[in-house]
Amino acid sequence: MAPVEGGLAFVTFYPIILITFYYCGSGPGILVSVLSGLAGEYFFIPPYRAFSTDIATYTPLAFFCVTAVLISLVIIRLHKGTQQLEISLEALRESEERFRQAMEASTDGLWDWNITDDTGFFSPAYYRMLGYEVNEFPMTGHSWSELIHPDDYQQALTVNQECIDNRRQSFEVEYRMKCKDGSWKWILGRGKALQRDAQGHAIRMIGTHVDITERKRNEEQVRQLAFYDLLTRLPNRRLLNDHLNQAMAASKRSGRYGAVMFIDLDNFKPLNDTHGHDVGDLLLIEAADRLMGCVRETDTVARFGGDEFVVVLIELDVDKAKSTTEARHVSEKIRAAMAAPYLLAIRSNKNAATIIEHRCTASIGVALFINHEASPDDTLRNADNAMYQVKEAGRNSIRFYDVKT
Ligand SMILES: Nc1nc2c(ncn2[C@@H]2O[C@H](COP(=O)(O)OP(=O)(O)OP(=O)(O)O)[C@@H](O)[C@H]2O)c(=O)[nH]1
Numbered sequence: 001m002a003p004v005e006g007g008l009a010f011v012t013f014y015p016i017i018l019i020t021f022y023y024c025g026s027g028p029g030i031l032v033s034v035l036s037g038l039a040g041e042y043f044f045i046p047p048y049r050a051f052s053t054d055i056a057t058y059t060p061l062a063f064f065c066v067t068a069v070l071i072s073l074v075i076i077r078l079h080k081g082t083q084q085l086e087i088s089l090e091a092l093r094e095s096e097e098r099f100r101q102a103m104e105a106s107t108d109g110l111w112d113w114n115i116t117d118d119t120g121f122f123s124p125a126y127y128r129m130l131g132y133e134v135n136e137f138p139m140t141g142h143s144w145s146e147l148i149h150p151d152d153y154q155q156a157l158t159v160n161q162e163c164i165d166n167r168r169q170s171f172e173v174e175y176r177m178k179c180k181d182g183s184w185k186w187i188l189g190r191g192k193a194l195q196r197d198a199q200g201h202a203i204r205m206i207g208t209h210v211d212i213t214e215r216k217r218n219e220e221q222v223r224q225l226a227f228y229d230l231l232t233r234l235p236n237r238r239l240l241n242d243h244l245n246q247a248m249a250a251s252k253r254s255g256r257y258g259a260v261m262f263i264d265l266d267n268f269k270p271l272n273d274t275h276g277h278d279v280g281d282l283l284l285i286e287a288a289d290r291l292m293g294c295v296r297e298t299d300t301v302a303r304f305g306g307d308e309f310v311v312v313l314i315e316l317d318v319d320k321a322k323s324t325t326e327a328r329h330v331s332e333k334i335r336a337a338m339a340a341p342y343l344l345a346i347r348s349n350k351n352a353a354t355i356i357e358h359r360c361t362a363s364i365g366v367a368l369f370i371n372h373e374a375s376p377d378d379t380l381r382n383a384d385n386a387m388y389q390v391k392e393a394g395r396n397s398i399r400f401y402d403v404k405t
Contacts, residue, residue, distance in 0.1 A: 010040035010064045014071070021072040022079075029072060037065040109209035111139060111191075115164065116203050118142075129187075129211050131180035149176035149184060156189065163193055166200035174212065186216040229303040231281055232288035240302035240310055244376045247300070247314045252371050257316040257323035261331055262365040262383035263291070265307035265338070266395040271358060275346055282344045283360060290337040294330060310380065316368075323368055324400065331364050331398045338362035339396065361396035363387050368400070 013036035021029030042049065045057050052058075103110060109126030113119075120139035127134045130147065137143050148156050152175035159171040170192035176184040191207030224230075227239040235243065244260065251258045265287065272280040284307065291301045291309055300312040313330060316323035339361045345353040365386030369379045382401040390399045 009044040010036065010061060013040065014068050017068045018072045018075060021069075022076050026073075030069060033065045033069050033072075036068070037061045040064070107211065110207075111144070111209065112194075112204070112206045113139065113141065114204050115141070115201075126209055129209060130177060130185065147177045149178070152176050160191065163191060163205065164202045166193070166196065166202070169193065174216075185211055186213045188212045232285055232303050234288050234292075234309070235300060235302040237302065237304055240300065240304065240312070241376060243300040243302070244312055244380070247312050248369060248372055248376060248379075250314060251369060254315065255318050255371070256314075257318070257320060257327075257368050257370045259313040259316060259323065259327040259330075260367050260369065260379050260383045261311040261313070261327070261334070262304070262367075262380070262387040263309040263311065263334065263338070263362050264387055264391070266361045266363055266391075268307040268360060271360070275344070275356070279344050279346055279356075283342050283358065286342055286344075287338060287360075287362075290340070291334060294333045294337050310383070320368065320370075327366050327368065328398065328400070331366055335362055335364055335396070335398055363390035363395050364398045365390060366398065366400045 013033075017029060017033050017036060020032040038051075040061050041051060041058060045052055045061070103123050103125070106123075106125055107129070109129050110121075110123035111126060112121040118140050122135075122139045124134040127136055145153070145157060156173050156175040159168070159173045162168045163171050170190070172188065172190050174186060174188050177187050179185055188210040189207060190210075191205050193202035193204070194206050195202070195204040197203050224233075227236060227242075228234065229236045247258050265283075268280065268283070271283060284303075287307075288301070288303065288309070291311060295301060295311060295313065298314055300310075300314075302310045302312075304310045311330075311334065313327060316326045339359070342358045342360060343355050344358055345355055347353045365383045365388070367374075367379050367382035367386060374382065386399040386401040390397045393399075
């Protein structure tokens with residue numbers, strides 16, 4: 001047999017070489033190739049069952065040995081590559097499935113926007129959050145923006161545009177969106193640019209929608225508790241201080257007078273004593289409503305405590321005498337409103353209510369302010385002092401604080 005034919009017989013060793021390479025690695029693989037070569041030389045090349053002394057007979061075997069090594073390496077490489085690809089594909093499938101499940105389970109909405117052709121994707125939760133059927137409308141920039149509350153529209157669009165223009169990488173903004181039933185939901189919108197063009201403009205953005213209506217409601221409740229009187233819903237003393245500071249700053253800017261009125265109900269205690277606290281509460285609520293009805297929306301009516309209220313009038317006149325006249329006019333209106341009879345329901349048991357008519361007046365002290373001439377605390381104290389003078393003088397009247405008194 002010619003050496004090449006003997007070499008061809010050597011191909012029968014290839015599977016062993018391949019298996020060794022595959023399971024044991026390169027070192028043992030090469031060793032098995034060499035041993036197979038020697039075995040091939042010994043068995044398949046004349047003088048058979050003996051090693052030839054002619055060195056030329058070894059050349060084809062060396063060639064088949066090297067070929068066996070190379071083929072083994074290539075096959076193993078391809079096989080491992082395929083395996084790796086399968087693992088990656090499986091991981092991708094798993095991750096896609098995980099993402100799909102998470103999206104299904106999540107109450108947060110997801111959006112993905114191709115800005116170039118204004119198309120994209122809203123997740124099912126995005127639609128459900130606003131009360132729509134899934135895919136009830138297509139995802140476009142307009143279908144998002146047209147549902148935004150007019151008061152929040154500008155801010156929401158501005159941060160979105162800043163992200164598109166590469167002035168920010170991502171954004172977080174809170175706004176209200178209109179639900180299918182016409183109600184509004186507070187949304188925390190987050191977004192970021194996924195792809196940008198050569199000029200840096202975003203061409204694809206992605207983001208989420210979280211319903212924060214409940215959080216907003218809680219925040220509002222906390223704010224109400226912190227700054228408003230629970231019974232009358234009027235601003236409390238803390239918010240009054242804030243409004244008074246603002247009113248004084250505005251007066252300094254405009255050069256116009258403002259006024260603080262201290263209003264204390266007269267002989268309120270006997271109502272509580274006779275008919276109980278609940279009936280007294282009814283009168284306080286009614287008094288608060290009447291006070292609100294006597295001033296402009298820009299003025300402040302606050303409950304100072306107990307049966308005491310404070311009204312802050314802003315933007316009176318640049319002239320003190322005219323401002324005094326205006327403030328007197330409003331305080332007269334308040335005094336008359338407070339003095340009108342109150343119809344209060346007294347509940348003796350769960351079903352029956354008796355209406356009683358109660359009369360109650362108010363003592364009012366007024367202090368004008370301008371240009372930070374007196375501090376907010378001093379102005380309040382001045383109005384309070386003027387009110388006490390009314391009490392001392394017999395109640396149900398108005399007195400202006402006078403620097404000379
Ligand atoms: N129903 C009710 N009463 C309150 C509340 N807060 C304070 N009061 C009562 O309001 C009364 C206020 O007291 P005063 O202003 O000294 O009593 P008054 O009878 O109006 O006397 P004058 O102000 O001097 O005319 C007290 O009896 C308090 O217990 C409240 O939230 N509800």
